[in-house]
Amino acid sequence: MTGTNKHLTYDDRLQLLSFVSKNYSMRKIGTILGKSPSSISRELKINRYRKRVFNDNDTLCTHARTCSSIKRGCSQTCKLYRLEPCPRLLKAPWICLGCSHYTACHKSKLLYDPKKAQLRYEDILHTSRLGPSVSQDGLNFINATLETYLKQNHQPLPHILHHTQLGISLSTLYRYVDNHTLSIKAIDCVRKVRYKPRKKEKLPSKATIKAIRKGRTYPDFLAYCKENPHAAIAECDSVIGTIGTPVLFTNCRM
Structure with a gap:
């Protein structure tokens, strides 16, 4: 079982x-994987795909056994033509795999590929998080409020947020303006155009950090003390923050 994870993993799909x-x-x-049967059925139905075979016979009509005027190409001309459905594909498990007539059937197959299903799941997971995290009605309300207070009354954004209930933070509002999510532009903001974009500090790469630490590690220190037993040694205490960033030295003693 997969535990409390609500989503199917790649191993689950395999x-x-x-x-x-x-x-x-x-x-x-569903009992084995720890999921509901409806989730398992929906996973197969949504992520199945059609694989056509050479000389497939997908044109077989439901009236083929009783029709007296059946002929080649009647699927394109006959008004009574109805494609004969496979009963296995009309309900769970929705795919051909596991069917006793799988090898003998000459129709195109509906299959399920765990790798394709996982890639589709990851793509949906990524695209679902793009864009604003509010509904279109919420965006319309925010836009109308800003149109009133910003363009007509020329009030700054922090002042507008303080006196209205837009339901978003100031940084989110600025991001909506920068991403052109709203009709409000940066030039409409009273103070935004006065500030330059902040420059993000570029952290050193792993190769640079490795080169800097060469000869400065604790084993190097022990080797130096062994080679120079009379060397003066100073001990410093430091406060470690994010690994790889500068540290703060609190005191130093000999």
């Missing part, structure tokens, strides 16, 4: 494919 090929029920698969 196991799912194995269980479906053994014709496990959705309820049994």
Whole structure:
């Protein structure tokens, strides 16, 4: 079981494919993976894909066994033509894998690939977090409020946020302005155009840090003391913050 993780992992999807090929029920698969049967069924239905085979026979009509005028190409001309559906594909497990007629069937197959499903899941996970985290109605309300207080009354953004209930922070509001999410532009802000963009401090690379620490580690210190037993040694205490950034020396003693 995957524990409390709500989303299916790549290992879960690999196991799912194995269980479906053994014709496990959705309820049994859900019990093993720790998910609801509806989630398992939805995963297979959404992420299945069609794989066509050479000379497939997808044009077989539901009336083929009773029709007296069946002929080649009637799927394009007959008004009564209806593609014969596969009963296995109309409900869970939604794919052809595990079917007893899988090798003998000449139709195009509906399959499930864990790798493709995982890539699609990661893409949805990424795109769902793009853009503003408010609804369109919320954006319209923010935009209308700023139109009133900013363009008409020429009030600064911090003052507007203090006296209104926009539901976002000042930094988020500035980000919406910079990303052109709102109709408000940077030139409309009273004070924003006076400030230059902050320059982000570029941290040294791992190669640079490794080169700087060469000959300055504690083993190097012990080797130096062994070679110079009469050397004067000073001990300093430091406050370590983020690894790789400068530290603060608090005191030093001989």
